[in-house]
Amino acid sequence: MRHLYTWLFRLTLPLVLLRLWWRGRAQPSYRRRLRERFGRVPARASRARLVWVHAVSVGETLAAVPLIAKLAARHPDWQWLVTTTTPTGSERVHASLLPVLGGRLLHFYAPYDLPGCLRRFLDALRPQMLVVMETELWPNLLAACRERGIPTLLANARLSEKSARGYQRLHRLTGPMLQDLDRVVAQYPADAQRFVALGLPESRVVTTGNIKFDLHIDLGLESEAQALAHDWSGGKDAPRPVWLAASTHFGEDEQILDAFAGLQAQFPQLLLVLVPRHPERFDQVARLVKQRGFSLQRRSNGGVPSAQVQVLLGDTMGELLRFFGACDVAFVGGSLVPVGGHNMIEPAAWGVPVVCGPHLHNFAAVSEMLRDAGGMAVVEDAQQLLAQLALWLGNEEARRAAGARAREVAAENSGALQKLVREVEALAAEY
DSSP: OOOHHHHHHHHHHHHHHHHHHHHHTOGGEEEEEEHHHTTOOOOOOOOOOEEEEEEEEEHHHHHHHHHHHHHHHHHHEEEEEEEEEEEHHHHHHHHHHHHHHHGEEEEEEOOOOOHHHHHHHHHHHHSSSEEEEEEOHHHHHOOOOOOTTTTEEEEEEOOOHHHHHHHHHHHHHHHHHHHHOSSEEEESHHHHHHHHHHTTOOOEEEEOOGGOOOOOOOHHHHHHHHHHHHHHHHSSOOOOEEEEEEEEEETHHHHHHHHHHHHTTTTTOOEEEESSGGGGGHHHHHHHHTTTTTTTEGGGGOOOTTOOOOOOOOOOSSSHHHHHHTTTTEEEEETTHHHHOOOOOOHHHHHEEEOOOSSOGGGGGHHHHHHHHSEEOOOSSHHHHHHHHHHHHHHHHHHHHHHHHOOOOOHOEEEHHHHHHHHHHHHHTTO
């Protein structure tokens, strides 16, 4: 079955390249460094242990940073190879890990899941271990590592019911692929059970919780968020409320602006900080805001938004965490459209109440905990979004109580990162 998959991949490769070219119209970085995607990278001269971490894009990279930082501090002789598939992920690797690792860091785009690409890549770099973040499973990659005796670990693994059904339909490919994994460190028991049901030996899976709960907000970051909150709210005299709509996708921005228009009647000074998920959409969303008749300022232009600015477009990278610390309420995107939701742990850790849409399968367990505790509300559409925000913005006591409950959930579920560190070290010791 894997051979059929390989041939199908080869046949669709022109479409994959065409998609890269198409995305490159808005984000030229997609058209660069194509050689890396075919496994053509410089040979590594060092003989030090090289741990390969595959992190796909921004979310997985941010989750991998504290794991790598802890392991790097404990094992100063290890080198690190971090791969992503998107330019935004690549930018996060350099911004977050280069200050930590310096010359111990190698970064490339991940090679396509084709035997020739993987062979060139592995021959050149010779990693001694592969850590894959969350659920980025590729049959040829895992098979190539198995053939070379490279241990593989799936970290912070999650598997929704929807994804499990998709893998089950391809059970002749999925079963052997999971057999090639040496260890799966799953977030929750339900995730672990789904992996086992698909063919992973039960002895190879452990459950640790979600490492994204191990979010460290230091004094420097807290100070930056407070300064930002002061700028956005206009100071202590009649401060304006701030609503952050984070990681939005196509089809959500319109609903957010609909809700914002409705809120204007009750909260005419409300500032909406709108942060699209993908940089290539920044200009498109800016045009949409202006078409709706709202006054706009772009974060990239600098300066403090005046009282006349209604929407601040978050068109910079690497600032979202401090944005969460500077707002009164937060909407987390990818949830009003069927994407599966994004990380609502970050606003919860700040004690900010969270609103999401109904599509939350990427964070099913986390969203259930936050919702049960009263720290998060789930809405179906723009009208319900408006109603929930009006409730919290109009009642400071209720808003602060919901935020406190969200923070409690975040604090109570920390500790998974240290368990994952031990699992990585244990597997490394076996080889």
